[in-house]
Structures are given as C-alpha cells and as structure tokens.
Amino acid sequence: MRDFPTKTGNGIRTGAQYLEGLRDDREIWTGGERIKDVTKAVGIANGATTLGSFLDRQFDPKYQDKVTYVDDKSLRCGLSFMTPKSVADVKTKGAAYYEWATWSNGMFGRTPDYKNASVMSFASATSFLAQNTKGQGDYAANMTTFYDHVRTNDKVLTHTLVNPQVSHAQAAAGKFSKEVALHVTKETDAGIYVSGARLLATLGPSADEIEVFPSTVLKSDPKNIPFAFAFAIPIATPGLKMICRDTYDHGKSTFDAPLASRFEEMDAVVIFDNVFVPWERLFLYGQPELCNQAFGTTNAVVHMAHQVACGKLAKAEFMTGLLCSIMKATGKDKDMGLKGLVSEVMMMTETVRALLYRAENEAHEDQWGNYIPLRGPLDTSRNLFPKFYPRMVEILQLMGSSSLMATPTEADFANDMAADVSQYFQVANLDAKDRVALYRLAHDVAISGFGNRQALYERFFFGPPALMNAQYFDLYDKDRAIARVDNLLQS
Ligand SMILES: Cc1cc2nc3c(=O)[nH]c(=O)nc-3n(C[C@H](O)[C@H](O)[C@H](O)COP(=O)(O)OP(=O)(O)OC[C@H]3O[C@@H](n4cnc5c(N)ncnc54)[C@H](O)[C@@H]3O)c2cc1C
Structure with a gap:
C-alpha cells in the first residue's frame, strides 16, 4: 500500500486510511468463527487490500483526472459522486466507471462507484424523500447529510435489498414473514429498532457502511408497513452481524489463482439483532408505496x-x-x-x-x-x-x-x-x-x-x-x- 500524504482539499481517501477504518468492532463470521480484524483475515484481506490499492489510484497523476473531480468548495472527490449536469458530464462519469472496472477487468464487481452513483441520485431527488410523512425523520435532510458524509470521506458502501423468504408464493405476492424478513420491532423518539435478515451484502465485511434499502415490491397493505424503510448505518453497529459464504481466496499465489488471490470481494447474509437506527439515518419509513418507487423515481x-x-x-x-x-x-x-x-x-x-x-x-x-x-x-x-x-x-x-x-x-x-x-x-x-x-x-x-x-x-x-x-x-x-x-x- 502506498503512503500518500492526506492534504486538506481531499475528500478522497488512501488505501491505508480505508483499511484503518475497517479495524473496528464489526461482527463478521466465517467458517464458524468470528473474525477479529478483516484486514488480516485470510480469504478477505487480499480483496480489501486490492480495493485499497484502487483507492490509492485516485491520488496517482496517471488516473486522478479520470476518476476524481474538484467540487465547488475545492474538495477533490470521486467522480462517481458528481451530479451530472450535461451530456458531457454523463460521458465523463461513464469514462470513470469504465476506468475503475478495467483495474480488475470487471472481476471486482462491487467497486464503491456503484453505490456512490445511487447515493448521488437519491441526494439530488430529495423532494421525493420529503413526501414521506410517517415517523420522525427529516428524510430529505438526512439524505443530503449522508451524501456529504459518504462523498467527502470517500466511504465504501455495501447494500442489502432482498428479504429472505420462507414461502416463495408469499414473497411473489409482495408480502414477507417476520420470522425471517427484516422488520421494525420498536419506534422511539430517538429512532427505530429492527430485527430479521437480509441478503446479500457483496463486499459487506470490507465496507464502511451498509445501505438497507427496499427493492422487492411491497404490496400497499398496512401489514407491510414494518418492512417499509430505507436507512444506512456503519457495519460496526451493535447487533449487526454478517455470515460470510466460503471464501474462494485460498491463499494461493497470483500465478496459481490470478483472480481469486486479488479480487475476492466476499458476500454475506446480514442479520439484524435488535439493531438501533437513529432517525437521522432513515431516508424512508413506513410507506410501502414510496419504497416501491424509490430506485425508479429518483x-x-x-x-x-x-x-x-x-x-x-x-x-x-x-x-x-x-x-x-x-x-x-x-x-x-x-x-x-x-x-x-x-x-x-x-x-x-x-x-x-x-x-x-x-x-x-x-x-x-x-x-x-x-x-x-x-x-x-x-x-x-x-x-x-x-x-x-x-x-x-x-x-x-x-x-x-x-x-x-x-x-x-x-x-x-x-x-x-x-x-x-x-x-x-x-x-x-x-x-x-x-x-x-x-x-x-x-x-x-x-x-x-x-x-x-x-x-x-x-x-x-x-x-x-x-x-x-x-x-x-x-x-x-x-x-x-x-x-x-x-x-x-x-x-
Ligand atoms: C453473488 C451474488 C451477489 C449478490 N450481491 C447482492 C448485494 O450486494 N446486495 C443485494 O441486495 N443483493 C445481492 N444479491 C442478491 C440478489 O439481489 C438476489 O439474488 C436477486 O434479487 C434474486 O433474489 P433471490 O436470490 O432471493 O431469488 P428469488 O427467489 O428470485 O427472490 C427474489 C425476490 O423477488 C421477488 N420475486 C421473485 N420472483 C417473483 C415473481 N415471480 N413475482 C413477483 N415477485 C417475485 C420476491 O419478492 C422475492 O423475494 C446477490 C446475489 C448473488 C448471487
């Protein structure tokens, strides 16, 4: 990992800063054991180090102008966060996405620019979120703050959109079971508590934060209100646990396993055990019809x-x-x-x-x-x-x-x-x-x-x-x- 100076004026982060940020109390399980430090865990660490080296390229003169931009406050940030205001901007962003992808030849599927593009979209469509009147959040303002936080700190996000199902017929009918699906258990003046599971979080163990957004269609039925929300929290939030699949990086050399040794990004099922989500981190709440429109309308x-x-x-x-x-x-x-x-x-x-x-x-x-x-x-x-x-x-x-x-x-x-x-x-x-x-x-x-x-x-x-x-x-x-x-x- 290269040692770059962090100057004021940089929203972008070095690989070393990213890896340091992963050394927290996150609860990640693999092979029957809880991982102490994902940056050292065999089967996960190499992928995180690779991602760190990609973040470093944002500082490299060879790539910097292709993948970053300077905002109106003179802060240099990832281009994927830029709000496109012309056809040329769209093409510039496309060139940056492509550049990032060439670094792994598309084999590291979940580079952070994917989620950055989504946060940018939500943050520039806040009047959509402002229509949400249930609960106690100022959802539009929350998204603006979240976007600034992710953009100016170069946070790496994962997301989880799909509820596990006990019955396919029930899920296909737009309904979910509280036995397995993530749902609200309690509402207080400070926020909500959620329990249940979500699948799947690619890059989950090596992300800074997780977006828990709606994607599957929820019938507009009062019974679905507990399943209707969008929020984001740090991976190290108490009660949030991830169970990883088997790793495909078996510690082989780059000659023996040229892709697995570099680009293992890991997927995990996410379990929420009475997890607290403050109102400030909620973007949609209690309105299935808005949740159903979220990705499309924004x-x-x-x-x-x-x-x-x-x-x-x-x-x-x-x-x-x-x-x-x-x-x-x-x-x-x-x-x-x-x-x-x-x-x-x-x-x-x-x-x-x-x-x-x-x-x-x-x-x-x-x-x-x-x-x-x-x-x-x-x-x-x-x-x-x-x-x-x-x-x-x-x-x-x-x-x-x-x-x-x-x-x-x-x-x-x-x-x-x-x-x-x-x-x-x-x-x-x-x-x-x-x-x-x-x-x-x-x-x-x-x-x-x-x-x-x-x-x-x-x-x-x-x-x-x-x-x-x-x-x-x-x-x-x-x-x-x-x-x-x-x-x-x-x-
Ligand atoms: C390697 C890998 C990585 C992934 N990474 C992520 C990730 O990072 N984040 C994430 O959120 N997801 C991720 N996914 C999950 C992916 O979004 C789901 O696999 C996909 O949506 C299919 O869902 P499913 O596997 O539950 O299958 P399905 O059985 O198809 O169910 C998906 C849902 O779709 C709906 N549905 C299915 N069929 C119908 C129907 N006929 N009519 C109406 N509704 C229907 C239901 O609501 C059901 O709950 C990943 C999956 C894989 C394989």
Whole structure:
C-alpha cells in the first residue's frame, strides 16, 4: 500500500486510511468463527487490500483526472459522486466507471462507484424523500447529510435489498414473514429498532457502511408497513452481524489463482439483532408505496445501470482478450469453427459497447434537473449480460477443454518436476510457464469457485432475472410496434 500524504482539499481517501477504518468492532463470521480484524483475515484481506490499492489510484497523476473531480468548495472527490449536469458530464462519469472496472477487468464487481452513483441520485431527488410523512425523520435532510458524509470521506458502501423468504408464493405476492424478513420491532423518539435478515451484502465485511434499502415490491397493505424503510448505518453497529459464504481466496499465489488471490470481494447474509437506527439515518419509513418507487423515481436505477454497463464492457473486453490469447497461443486462430465461437463473444462485447454508446449519447435532463443516460439501452444491457456472461464462460470451457485441467502450480516450475513441466506443457506459440499461466487464468474464470461465483453474480446481482425481464417488457414502448402490425392489417 502506498503512503500518500492526506492534504486538506481531499475528500478522497488512501488505501491505508480505508483499511484503518475497517479495524473496528464489526461482527463478521466465517467458517464458524468470528473474525477479529478483516484486514488480516485470510480469504478477505487480499480483496480489501486490492480495493485499497484502487483507492490509492485516485491520488496517482496517471488516473486522478479520470476518476476524481474538484467540487465547488475545492474538495477533490470521486467522480462517481458528481451530479451530472450535461451530456458531457454523463460521458465523463461513464469514462470513470469504465476506468475503475478495467483495474480488475470487471472481476471486482462491487467497486464503491456503484453505490456512490445511487447515493448521488437519491441526494439530488430529495423532494421525493420529503413526501414521506410517517415517523420522525427529516428524510430529505438526512439524505443530503449522508451524501456529504459518504462523498467527502470517500466511504465504501455495501447494500442489502432482498428479504429472505420462507414461502416463495408469499414473497411473489409482495408480502414477507417476520420470522425471517427484516422488520421494525420498536419506534422511539430517538429512532427505530429492527430485527430479521437480509441478503446479500457483496463486499459487506470490507465496507464502511451498509445501505438497507427496499427493492422487492411491497404490496400497499398496512401489514407491510414494518418492512417499509430505507436507512444506512456503519457495519460496526451493535447487533449487526454478517455470515460470510466460503471464501474462494485460498491463499494461493497470483500465478496459481490470478483472480481469486486479488479480487475476492466476499458476500454475506446480514442479520439484524435488535439493531438501533437513529432517525437521522432513515431516508424512508413506513410507506410501502414510496419504497416501491424509490430506485425508479429518483433515477438511481439508471445511474447504477450506467456504472454496471461500463463495468460489463470492461469484463466483456477481457473475456474476448482471454479467448483470443488462447487462440493465438495454440494456433487455434486458424480454425473456422473456433473463430465462430470466439466471434460470438466479440459480438456480445460490441453489443454492450453499442448500448452504452447510445445510452450516453442520448443522455437527457430528468425531472430532478440532472442528466441521465437513456434508460432503454441500459435496461437492455442489464437484462442481456446475465445471459451473455454464462455463455462467454461456456465458450471458454469449450475452447479450453482438458487444458483447463492441465494446470501444474507455480511450485512445479521450481521442484523436481520442473524439467518435465517445462517440456510437456509447452504449446505452439508459448513456453510452458506462460501457457500454464494463461490456462490458470482461464481456469479461474471458467472452472474455479471464484469463477463460478462470478457467473452466479452476473445472473442475479441486479435482481431476479424473471422479474427484471418482465419489468423490461412492461417499460418497452410496445404501441409503436403494434401500430406497424395494425397498419399492415388495415391496409
Ligand atoms: C453473488 C451474488 C451477489 C449478490 N450481491 C447482492 C448485494 O450486494 N446486495 C443485494 O441486495 N443483493 C445481492 N444479491 C442478491 C440478489 O439481489 C438476489 O439474488 C436477486 O434479487 C434474486 O433474489 P433471490 O436470490 O432471493 O431469488 P428469488 O427467489 O428470485 O427472490 C427474489 C425476490 O423477488 C421477488 N420475486 C421473485 N420472483 C417473483 C415473481 N415471480 N413475482 C413477483 N415477485 C417475485 C420476491 O419478492 C422475492 O423475494 C446477490 C446475489 C448473488 C448471487
């Protein structure tokens, strides 16, 4: 971690400052044990260190102008916090999202710019929050304060939107069970108490704060009032516990596990055991109909989808590059059938690029006086990528076949096997060590636990695909298409 001076005038934080902030009383559980210090915990620490190195790049002259901006008080902050006021601003933000994503080739999915985009959106649509009249919070002012806090301290956020369910039918009907779902248990003059669980918090163990927002549709029924809220609290809040999934970073070297050793961002189920939330940290309360509109009406969903499309472009470009590297190394780039397979990935990549291009170039002013990218192409991208990515992985498996299993370790190049490995693992255009490095990378994308989690992430992280596809259908301008059919029938 580089040691940068923290000057006044910097809202941005160094990696060292970020890691220091994680050393608190947070209650994180993994493998049956409570973690004492996430910055030292095997399986979590490497990902946090990587994120710290990304934060450091905000100070590096090579990247600073691409990923930060100076606000009207001369404070330098992350560009993802900037409120876009022109088409050019939208493109500048897009370039910053893309830059961040290239640092991990999209394999660290939950860089902080994702949540920053959402906080910026809510903070510039505070009159929406001001409509909330239940409870004792000044919700609009709370959001303004929260945005300033996150932006000027460069806080890293996670979020959790989905209630666990005991009955799918009940959840699909817009209702939840207090046995498992997060709900309000008590209201006082100081705030509320909540209990229950939420899934899932990607980056949760290594975030500073968690946003607990509504996403699943709540029927406007008095029984749903206890489930209707939006708030944010520090991860170290008493009673907040996280239970992590198994880690995919098994302490291997960057040669042996090129992705898992760097980009394990961890996911956790969040349990709230009588957690106190002060009124100042609530942004919505007790009004299911407002909760249902929150991401849509504020346009947070559009700004987040913009960040996501930029990240997916970086990831798709990487997948294209990986496949082309294998083609080149093996000489398979002369095979017509295999060219066809890889061109499928190239076309997916160019589809994401084209959608992003249209979204940014047709950016327009919204009802809050901000500029937003055109939503339709971003919705198309976020509904297509959950289908594209698993297919990209499948093509990598078809291309890699048994070579994805012929993967000796780094140590095998320095032991009694070294001569054998160097001889038998060579390929047409690469020596053995470079070939093994390439296929170990492909293995980490297409075969390993890390790689399979990536595919699951792409399928689900933006929401249940069936629901998202159905929403896409609802939002699509169908009348124009139907009119063409009517015109033909009536001619
Ligand atoms: C690797 C990974 C990382 C993730 N990271 C995060 C994260 O950081 N933050 C976060 O909040 N979530 C995260 N998620 C969770 C993600 O948001 C959910 O997986 C996704 O929304 C699908 O929800 P589900 O898994 O509960 O499945 P589902 O069974 O599909 O249920 C989701 C909810 O959608 C609704 N629903 C489902 N089907 C219907 C239907 N037919 N009609 C009406 N309503 C329906 C219900 O309300 C249900 O509760 C992550 C998931 C994965 C796999």
